[in-house]
Amino acid sequence: MSTRPGAGGHDTFSEDAAAYVLGALADDEHGRFAAHLQGCAACREEVARLQVVVDALPLAAPQLGAPPELKRRIMGAVAGQATGQAPGDAAPREPAAASRHAGSRAPRRSGWRSPRRWALGGVGALAAVAAALALVSLATSGGGAGPRVVRAQVLARGASASLRINGGRAELVLDGMPQVPPRRTYQVWVQRRGAPQPTDALFSVSSSGGATVAVPGNIAGVSAVLVTAEPLGGSRTPTSSPVIVARL
């Protein structure tokens, strides 16, 4: 974390908004700036002002027609998943393209290479908020396969999160969470052994910071459920530190 005089104040960040909207800050800087945005109206305004330009930037690419066979492939896959499925249900894992590359994916920018980074306390950039961390022990109602509730660690001050588990299914119930930063979405991850695995559960929170999110798949064998803020559409490897950790 920066030790510059005035670190955390507006002056520290006044040049960062453009790099932020262009996605050109490294993860730790991005996290610091996103945290700063929560409390700085001037920076939020600057981000909103520049974001409209970045939203238009894709059109600076020469406009070329997509190959017709691409549409056939995509709509074919969509048709295969369209049959009466409620939105948000766990869909089949990434077909075709993604799985082809999955094995060789390099980590983005910095971070997440070390499993210990999953510990909230290790998030240096957000240490100030981490001080407010409410570490709550496991509260169990009912044993065995019966319903139970696990309280989660939450980074944000004043927010709460718990994991309701019933049978092999779990859902995260959140309250008082901060709004996800612009062009980001919250994403749920599950950890069994080794690296956390992405899920298709992407979500935002209500104006009061509330949300109820089903954790896709069976919870059996899962040691932790985590939430990070990711670029829209989610990530295959986390690009920011977790804001919620529920240990099972």
Next chain:
Amino acid sequence: MFKSVRPTGGGSASEPLGALADEELMQLVYRGAAHAFEVIYDRHAEAAFSLALRICGQGALAEDVTQEAFLSLWRSRARYDRGRGSVRSWVLGIVHNRAIDAVRRRGVRDRGAVRDEDVEAQLPAPERTDLEVARREEAREVRDALEQLPQEQSRVIELAYFGGLTHVEIASVLDTPVGTVKGRMRLGLAKMRSTLAHPAEAMR
């Protein structure tokens, strides 16, 4: 910038659906209507594929990225929130993210350095509908706004947005102080904003 252009027919998968705005279509997509998603695809595939190609520099990889992005959109359709931007911004934001990921995975050395001339050697798509004509015009405006910038400003914006480089990496590539790179990004984006906002400011 992105104007609220409503389609006037032709080119879409279904005429009645083709008359709906993106945000109205998303209500159908939300309920699992693949035919509504097809209209969304038809409207944005060109911009999506073009963006992917600009970032990846390789047609096959750009196709993979576009496919991956649209399937991700389909799966995450319940999370589209119209309060947070247009469908187009949502689509292109996901394509951008995945394309940058793809070039990093592949370790594409030359990322962000694809020259427009190389890409334009491929056949541009014909303009079939009023909507496409309007989109092309919009694209020209954005390209002009970028090209009008002093080169040191357009360069840092291109390296960041199309190259996926951080400001520290850009500073190293250009042998320029980090603070200067950030300053050029800010000046360039601010100038583009005023250029693009000049005729009409119809952006969400």
